[in-house]
Amino acid sequence: MTDYRLWGLIAAAGVGQRMDSEGPKQYHRIAGRPVLGWSIDALLGMPDVTGVMVVRNADDRYFETVLPSGDSRCSDCVGGAQRQASVRAGLAALRHWGADADDRVLVHDAARPAVRRDDIRRLIEQVADDPDGGLLAAPVRDTLKRADRDRRVASTPSREGLWQAMTPQLFPLGRLESALAMVADDAVTDEAQAMERLGARPRLVAGDPGNIKYTYPQDAYWLAWALDRKWTGEGA
Structure with missing residues (x-):
């Protein structure tokens, strides 16, 4: 029996x-x-999640169309101009909702719709009791190239030990608040980077490489295939 609750936070203010x-x-x-x-x-869909806070843009005119009908475990708040500001706003809203510093929070990108629930379960099992938290990630498979200003190959860095960060990322709520307060004026691309600045060493939990972020129009083709599999129960 744990002495903390588990919350979800979805960054959707972009x-x-x-x-x-x-x-x-x-x-x-x-x-x-x-x-x-x-x-x-x-x-x-995770039975241990107490509630999910969706952080939206102040000018969002669409959120009501996706708000789950009749599910009191989902709420929303307004985010900021940068990712860390939006996540800070979401954490403050979770506090207002009743979350404590010792609770855990799953921070997820709105634009990663194809995440597998089995991966989220494994993340919770391996990380929830870790004070440094952790994140879903996948080892880098392809050869990497560093480009110069002319988009010519400048070097070929080693991929040994490199992982591609994904979400959800899971951290103790209070420690994540402290980490984001430290980087308030700096640009960080994910919560794990903020935790690193705090001295934490988040655990990497292997996830499905198909948990891609919907960034470019061509991503929709692969995501449609992956989500069709989830819908039919083949890709849970």
Whole structure:
């Protein structure tokens, strides 16, 4: 029996600047549903999750269309201009909802709809009791190239020990608050990087490489296939 609760936080305040289309990418329909709807269901589908806070843009006109009907475990708040500001706002909203510093929080990207629930379960099992937390990730498989300003190969860095970070990422709520407060004026690309600044060494938990982020229009083709498999129960 644990002495903490588990919460979800979904970063959904982005406007999809790299996506050449109208409307935020988290509301694009893939496999018959909005991307954000899939991501919310992934966290709400975990029986140990007490509640899920969705951090949205202040000008969001679409959130009501994906809010799960009749599920009191899902709420929302307004985020900030940068990712860390949005996650800080989400953590504050979770505090207002009743979360404690010793509770754990799963931080997930709205634009990762194809995450497998088996991977989330494994993350919880391996990381929830770790004070440094951890994240889903996959070892880098391909040869990497570092480019110069002319987009010519400058070097070939070793891929040994390199992992591709994904979400969800799971941390003690209070420690994540402290980490994000330390990097308030710096740009960090994920919560694990903020925790590293705090001196933490988050655990890497191997996840399905197919847990890709919907970043470019061509990503929709693969995600549609992956989400169709989830819908039919083949890819849970």
